[in-house]
Amino acid sequence: MNTPWWRNRRLLPLLVQAVVGLLVLVTIALLLGNLVRNLSAAGLLLSWRWLNLPAGFDISETLLPFNAELPYWRALLAGLVNTVRVVLIGLIGATALGTLVGSAAFSSNGLLRRLSRTYVELIRNVPLLLQLLFWYFVVFLSLPNGTAAIQLPWAVLAKSGLYLGSTQLIDGVWHGSLRITLEFAALLTGLIIHSGAFIAEVVRGGVAAVPRGQWEAARSLGFTPGQTLSRIVLPQALRVIVPGLNSQYISLAKNSSLAVACGYSDLYSVAETTLNQTGRAVEVVLILLGTYLAIDLIISLLMNRLNQLVQIQER
Template structure:
């Protein structure tokens, strides 16, 4: 029996399990303390924790309304409008940032001196400039300098004015949405460009030489041989950049775009429900981040080589 007990205390697996169990207990105790402290403070202020206020009338307008909304609607509907606005920016921004980043990343490795150095300037300049300043630039320096609607600039079927961008087909994008989308996409594209460049350079040189020996042109070599292999090393860091874009979208409040964070801030100012609103905001961004991570993990598994 003594040897059995001694072997348990020397078992690495036992100590790993014990360490994890202790960590879980500590986390539960800390959360219980803060929750109890929060409950006591709210009780002293005469506030009861709850989300019943979401059924009350919001009473404020929202500029960008992708779904029906009136100031007489509830806070729930207002927050739903903000959520849809956030998802519009995040989904479109991820797609646009990917195109910009992949293009710039490949251009960084171009044999053309001009293309290579233009990409270098783009990446190093915008990557080292605060995103908030870039959003201000796009909103105030670009869109505010455009003429009014009646004197809009038209270019290949696209109409540009102070009110935003009108695309063929009658699709209207507000200036706030356009500035936020461009700022997020171009900024995130600089980091994606470096991810793409590093992944391409990680492909063994023998693969390049094998493609050239088959007579493939540079574009064919990149598309058929190099890029598919680089994609396997590219996806994990790409997921981080997509998550950063999703969280950086909360800077929309700085230029007046009514995303979920901006609408939630207005809700908090009117209702005084700071804790409940913060819980909703955290849950929203956590859910969005988990969904992005899940989708990228599934895609990552689909492109990995299965060993037999």
């Protein structure tokens, strides 16, 4: 009864929370009040009707058919599909590269081990945007055209694009069963090489977390190196790797928004054009934030399911 009120263990938490809650509410109210006032002064009060107006701009490459007469929402959807395309292929590529490089860190070959380290250190200390610009402007845009293009049995890499499948040169222009634009190829290369370095670290950490004794025990039981890896080490390493992969995958999805540097029309780049044409800043930003949040959540959900699969099944 004698405790002063500022030492009261029931009252104090309530008081602190009340003050914090009030502060947050007042700040939000002030910000929203300003937003509504400023928006109505500019004649831009929240409305979604503009989404049905014709976009008036074209998108250089889309999976969904798109032209300038289609409405804004179709443009944004085409951008989203482009984002999803680069993220999906990027995830697969980066995982493959990361696993390769990460396991190279355990190779018996010293040169390979050092090369793996060098690659990771090199990539992690250079900004991704710089890397993307480098791939697009320095590497891909300086590719030769016509007969000088880089030709492989199943692919041709020329300045006009990457041609896959059966390729042929007609009047100095390449044709193939599948053409991938340089913008997409540059973005994909940059993202895969960047994320690959981070995933390699995750894989390396995961494999390093498996005690040496596990390797030795498996080998002395007569497992071949391949069996040791697939039956003993990998199942244990995956428990450490999967949560790390989750955050790297989300990073990759968010990093894909730098596509604008390579001139690839992803969601962010379409949204930027949309904003410039309509001035609908709040709506565009809401769409962007909501969509990226949704992509992150979907990746997280899938990876959490995977995580449950690889965790120890305790009885």
